[in-house]
Amino acid sequence: xxxxRSIPELGADGLxxxxxxxNHMVEVNRRPVPKVPALRGRTVVSLxxxxxxxxxxSFETAAKRLSADTMTFSVSTSSVNxxxxxxxxxxxxxxMGVDAFVVRHKSAGIPWQISDWTTAAVVNAGDGWHQHPxxxxxxxxTVREARxxxxxxxxxxxxxxxxxxxxxxxxxxxxFSMLGAQIVLVAPPTLLPPDVAHWPVTVSHSLDDVVxxxxxxxxLRLQSERMSQGHxxxxxxxxxxxxxxxxxxxxxxxxxxVMHPGPMNRGVEMLIDPSALPNxxxxxxxxxxxxxxxxxxxxxxxxxxxxxxxxxVAP
Amino acid sequence: MSTMVMSADxxxxxxxxxxxxxxxxxxxxxxxxxxxxQRGGAWLADMLGDTLNAIEPAAHVxxxxxxxxxxxxxxxxRPVVPGAISRIDFAVDGTTLVLVDxxxxxxxTVRAALEGVNTYGRPRAVQLAVLVDRGHRELPIRPDYxxxxxxxxxxxxxxATAEGVVITKATS
Numbered sequence: 001x002x003x004x005r006s007i008p009e010l011g012a013d014g015l016x017x018x019x020x021x022x023n024h025m026v027e028v029n030r031r032p033v034p035k036v037p038a039l040r041g042r043t044v045v046s047l048x049x050x051x052x053x054x055x056x057x058s059f060e061t062a063a064k065r066l067s068a069d070t071m072t073f074s075v076s077t078s079s080v081n082x083x084x085x086x087x088x089x090x091x092x093x094x095x096m097g098v099d100a101f102v103v104r105h106k107s108a109g110i111p112w113q114i115s116d117w118t119t120a121a122v123v124n125a126g127d128g129w130h131q132h133p134x135x136x137x138x139x140x141x142t143v144r145e146a147r148x149x150x151x152x153x154x155x156x157x158x159x160x161x162x163x164x165x166x167x168x169x170x171x172x173x174x175x176f177s178m179l180g181a182q183i184v185l186v187a188p189p190t191l192l193p194p195d196v197a198h199w200p201v202t203v204s205h206s207l208d209d210v211v212x213x214x215x216x217x218x219x220l221r222l223q224s225e226r227m228s229q230g231h232x233x234x235x236x237x238x239x240x241x242x243x244x245x246x247x248x249x250x251x252x253x254x255x256x257x258v259m260h261p262g263p264m265n266r267g268v269e270m271l272i273d274p275s276a277l278p279n280x281x282x283x284x285x286x287x288x289x290x291x292x293x294x295x296x297x298x299x300x301x302x303x304x305x306x307x308x309x310x311x312x313v314a315p
Numbered sequence: 316m317s318t319m320v321m322s323a324d325x326x327x328x329x330x331x332x333x334x335x336x337x338x339x340x341x342x343x344x345x346x347x348x349x350x351x352x353q354r355g356g357a358w359l360a361d362m363l364g365d366t367l368n369a370i371e372p373a374a375h376v377x378x379x380x381x382x383x384x385x386x387x388x389x390x391x392x393r394p395v396v397p398g399a400i401s402r403i404d405f406a407v408d409g410t411t412l413v414l415v416d417x418x419x420x421x422x423x424t425v426r427a428a429l430e431g432v433n434t435y436g437r438p439r440a441v442q443l444a445v446l447v448d449r450g451h452r453e454l455p456i457r458p459d460y461x462x463x464x465x466x467x468x469x470x471x472x473x474x475a476t477a478e479g480v481v482i483t484k485a486t487s
């Protein structure tokens with residue numbers, strides 16, 4: 001594997017390989033000294049053009065636990081403010097000798113662009129509405145851990161909320177269906193993509209209709225600007241129809257689990273205190289984030305010295 | 316061409332002797348622990364642990380396993396696929412920890428294991444037990460307990476299981 005840009009590009013075999021490798025990283029993270037020298041001498045740079053808490057921090061923690069060096073590119077203090085283009089920025093950082101770029105950008109496809117401009121590995125940490133592959137890996141691993149199974153045949157994943165603008169939904173639909181899960185999408189028609197008929201999913205517009213037949217209830221964040229864009233009439237109506245409240249929680253099968261990629265909008269999609277949920281995997285999703293991203297960096301950077309590194313350049 | 320250099324009985328007798336040597340040197344087995352190197356050393360650590368606990372039931376010698384692939388120094392030279400997952404369920408601090416492997420060769424796996432056990436704690440002492448020492452060391456590492464010294468060629472393949480030790484000469 002040279003890059004991790006999307007779940008379809010990774011494929012079912014790659015998905016299984018990374019999930020299996022994550023088990024090793026979970027064990028490393030349980031040690032009194034959770035650090036191994038596997039990526040000593042490698043450099044990972046995070047290039048985040050969009051805000052992030054858990055993704056950026058978990059990638060940096062993951063790189064450090066594998067003994068890689070990390071660089072953080074902060075857009076607000078960089079020469080991007082002087083008008084330096086993305087391409088020049090990437091080529092400049094490549095010249096310093098880095099082995100991997102971890103990229104988040106508001107535009108879909110940027111990780112593919114960047115991999116044309118650098119010889120380093122590229123990890124997509126979210127590109128527009130398109131893909132967020134490491135979140136899907138985290139979610140698959142968390143369900144594996146909770147259910148104690150490797151594949152999801154016979155399980156129903158119900159994703160609720162703003163599917164149209166969600167890279168998390170797109171990556172998770174691809175990943176969970178590769179592992180055999182049935183997928184149900186619940187959203188108002190305005191928050192579904194126009195090509196949803198071609199996806200391997202069934203669609204419902206009523207959470208009440210499907211909540212009793214779900215194994216994994218996945219709540220997406222409703223971004224508040226969606227209301228001003230006219231996708232939902234108002235937040236209260238959205239929460240009444242698509243929010244998770246005590247009544248819907250009671251309708252969930254007793255062994256069903258609740259997930260959310262964060263950051264959460266309390267009072268919009270989440271109407272109950274998530275810490276009061278009896279079967280929430282939300283904290284496990286965050287906790288597994290570091291182990292999953294260690295597996296991704298290890299898979300990309302161990303075993304071959306990357307081209308594009310200063311070491312490769314003759315003096 | 317394959318030659319069996321140790322039979323199943325030879326392996327069992329070597330393990331029994333090593334167990335006695337360990338207990339003799341430790342004057343019993345207090346704070347003794349075994350860590351098998353995944354994957355080849357895992358069965359041997361189990362066998363040695365059972366033998367130790369049968370000889371000295373009061374010792375309660377715990378057995379753990381370590382996968383050293385993330386500690387190897389040749390990680391950038393070839394693809395690394397970690398094998399079985401490490402499992403050390405006991406406190407390593409203050410133990411006399413015996414690393415167990417089936418075949419000692421270059422010593423690089425043992426070096427990685429020495430570094431690996433340090434992420435679990437600080438043993439009082441670390442020793443090394445191997446079933447076969449085939450020579451060709453590349454690092455200053457020597458075993459404390461050896462089942463059998465067997466001179467080999469670099470091109471030979473050495474397989475060690477509870478059923479015996481087999482050397483296969485490269486056909487040239």
